[in-house]
Amino acid sequence: VPAYGEFLRRGIMFPGLAASALWRATFGRKSVVNALEALGPALPTGIFANDEVHTQLEKLFSKPGRTNDFRELRTRLTLVATNLDSGDAAPFGRPGWDHVPISKAVQASSALPGLFPPVEIDNHYYVDGALKKTMHAGVAMDDGIDLMFCLNPLVPFNSTRSPELAMDQRVMRRGLPLEKQSIPRLVNGGLPAVMSQTFRAMIHSRLELGMKHYEHAYPDTDIVLLEPDHRDAEMFLANTFSYSQRRELAEHAYQKTRQMLRSRKTTLSAKLARHGVSLNLAILEDSKRHLVSERPTATRVGRAIASLEDVMEDLSHALKMAGRARQANSVPASAGA
Secondary structure, eight states: OBOHHHHHHHHHHHHHHHHHHHHHHHTSOOOHHHHHGGGGGGSOSBSBOOHHHHHHHHHHHTSTTOOSOGGGOSSOOOEEEEETTTOOEEEETBTTTTTSOHHHHHHHHTOOTBTSOOEEETTEEEEEGGGTOSOOTHHHHTTTOSEEEEEOOOOOOOTTOOSSSOTTTTTTOTTSOGGGOOOSSGGGGHHHHHHHHHHHHHHHHHHHHHHHHHHHHOTTSEEEEEOOOTTOHHHHHSOTTOSTTHHHHHHHHHHHHHHHHHHTHHHHHHHHHTTTOOOOHHHHTOTTOOSSOOOOOOOHHHHHHHHHHHHHHHHHHHHHHHHHHHHHHHHHHHHHO
16 A cells, blocks of 8 residues: 555645755755755655554454563564664564564564655664664574574576576566567566666675674574575566465465475485474475465456455555544644644
């Protein structure tokens, strides 16, 4: 859902900022570029609203037998975000940070800058923990753990060596017209493909440096890093924010993970054995095993009803967010009156 509240709050600022920019360009003898810098505060800090992350998780965690309080968990959970003003890591769930609801911590730790607005907690604003560090494994290693599993879902795509998909035939095919489905190079995928590859490369390079540091700083800890194949075009092309692709993506990731574990079973088995852990080879080698059951073929009426339900759900979310935005902006006005 678009961040209507953020758009509205920033839009209210635009007339005053525009007047200031005009004055700087006309009477302040500033260049046009310098004058336009005054419009910066009017730009939204995020495109999509992430309030529903907190709202839905709060409902889920508040059901009987569950909790939204870090302090009531039987196992320690740490969710790391980044303080936007200081750049410091915020380990929600640790002493001093465990008063924050789990749902709110999830919202803050997943607030990707530019995509989602920063999340306000205790008069501070927080964004995705990756802003500070790709993987905050040290938070757990400081407790003296002897075996660490690290999961990194984002890797740069190697388009020159795809074992399953021919790049000159299938890459970047989704969502494109037929005449544009044959793209041999990522640059031909336009800005989305270039930005995705750039973001993934930056994240992964920091991860590699971090892993080298952990190996030297924590020599008594065995680290198992799990990440997708760099040549997996399906993972690169997948829209991780698409709710409709969740089943297909989950099944693909499950099968690829089993394949990866089978290929690494010799080295992994030796490392895991030191901690009394072993791979279940029966599950890994079961060719009939699936994570997601196949859906029955939908009829034309069924597809139409499902599409209508999606539209109604989107409309409901949009109206809800618009109502919250109006309410949030009416409070200061009434207070001033």
